[in-house]
Amino acid sequence: MAPPGSRLDLQYRIRRWHPFRPAIEQSLALLDHADEETISRYQDRRLRQLVRLAEARSPFYRAWFREAGLDPRSVRTAADLARLPLLERSDLVTGAERFQVYPSRLLWEARSSGTTGAPITCYRTPGSSVFELSALERQWSWFGLGRSTRRVVLRGGLSADQTTRLLPGARQLLVSSFALTTQSLPAIIDAIRGFDPDAIEGWPSAIALLASFLHDQGLTLPVRAVITSSEVTTDAQADLMRAVFRGPVIDHYGQTERVALAGGCEAGGYHVFPDYGIVELLPVPGVRDRWEIVGTPLHNWGFPLFRYRTGDHVGPAGPGPCPCGRAYPLLGRVDGRHEEPFTSADGRSLPMPAIVTDNLDNVHQAQVAQLAPGRFEVRVVPAARLDLQAATAQVQANVDRYFGPGQAVTVRVVDTIPLTGQGKARNSVIDPDDVVPTSAP
Structure with a gap:
């Protein structure tokens, strides 16, 4: 059996050297400071292409459009999405393979229980993964991080009997989130300092745990940024991370289904990334000032999802426009995943x-x-x-x-x-x- 890091390292090598990567980066750069009209035209064009692909290759979607009484050719703009039914997480629980329009051998599998406790399986193309990495690297560039950022990553990639694993192709050092103890700390610190990272990335709870061990021993580990995702970062965690790692906290929001992406900017705003997906905010019944995020991704050609209910809720967005100058919609605070260790x-x-x-x-x-x-x-x-x-x-x-x-x-x-x-x-x-x-x- 291949080492646990082998598959991850191969996937990251594919992402970094994928032939579509330069074109994707160029497109994302052009949209970074585009006006609302340009962004809307981009979304509409990608949506039409995705609808045609799904209708041509997916028996499920042909039946879906027919049952909705809708001609797929009439879906031409983001506003037309409101005429389509919503997709639920339960639709993936009971048969995610129905949504594939590419053969399984061309797709990467992903699993998660998300914020709802309902484990699901979904898929994405390598090109979709390249798009996501490029979109995140664009966000990181707002904080001065380069394309080849060296990252220490604390997630679920390692077991409890491992402390670190180097992924050279990914320019990453994996640190086990489940092996952080005062006994393992010296070896972990030595590995991190030897790796010389630009950023610390991972679950806020895991990064905060590492930071607490360092803080207790009066140590700091300066990096250029701390990148958080997958769960809500508390104010106390963010303060601790900034004190120990001496860099800004860059948060982004996403899901295993990859239907929407959002993140913080250098001016303090929290933005939807509209070139990644179309986001609708639907009122949460019976809950004041809360909206559910519904996403339609514009990048995952092998596994299209239209109007997918994420189950994630947001509060009111702050007043705009954002001082950063981007025409990306502002998003309120996400009531996302938070688990007590x-x-x-x-x-x-x-x-x-x-x-x-x-x-x-x-x-x-x-x-x-x-x-x-x-x-x-x-x-x-x-x-x-x-x-x-x-x-x-x-x-x-x-x-x-x-x-x-x-x-x-x-x-x-x-x-x-x-x-x-x-x-x-x-x-x-x-x-x-x-x-x-x-x-x-």
Whole structure:
């Protein structure tokens, strides 16, 4: 079996040297300070191309347009999207392959439980991945970072028994988010200093954990920027990161489905990236001043999604225009993923614990609960084809990989996952008294 970093390194090499990359970068650069009319024309042209592709190659979309009573050729502008039905996350849970218009061998698979606790599988083309990387590098350039930024990355790429792994093709040093302890810190610091990074990137909870260890020892690790995504960054976390890493915090928002992308600018605004996707904000029923993000991506030709409900909510946007001068729409604060770290049997902090449910098949929802340090329960709402034995084996493998050996975990089938006051299910909970109804046998 290839080392865990091999596939990632190969994909990043493909991204960096893809033949479409120069053209994509040029297009993104031209739109960086384009006016609203130019951006709108770009969106409409890409949308028409995507609709024609989906109608020509996808039996699902041909039936979808027909059932909506809509001629695909009549979808010519972003305003026409409102005539189409919404796609739900459950549509991907029950058969993501229906949305493919390219053969599977030409697509990369991605899995996540997102903010809703519903594990999904989706796909993207290598060209789509190149587009995303180029769009993010454009954002980073607003803060003075170059095209070949060297990044230390703290996400879920390494298991608990690893501390670091170098990906030369990606110009990245992976640091395990699950192996951060006072004992491992000296080796990790040596590896980071030897790598000489331009930026620290990853989950805010993992970066903040590393920063807290450094801060406790009176250490700093200056970089040019801290790049955050995948969960909400608290003000306290951001302050700690800036104090330890001595650089600005650059946040971006996205999803595994890649339907929308947004991020912070150098003037303090938070913008939708309109060349990445068309974003609609639909009012959240019964919740004042909250809108749900609905996205239509303009880059993923192999896996088109139209009017996809992300389940992510935003508050009101600040007053415009933004001092940065871009015509990109401003976005309010995203009520995104936020998970309290768990504690392992040996006392390690475990950020983003719901990663152990991301790759479960045939479940409508999943939630991981910490009953005590090192003792966990995964609760699943089953889909029709759930193989409980296989799911249990997958959960155990995931817990062993990310949380490390010596943990106790059980899997329980339930009828429902309780919702929060905002109408969402929590991906992870720390509550030994949490009562979840068990499914009838």
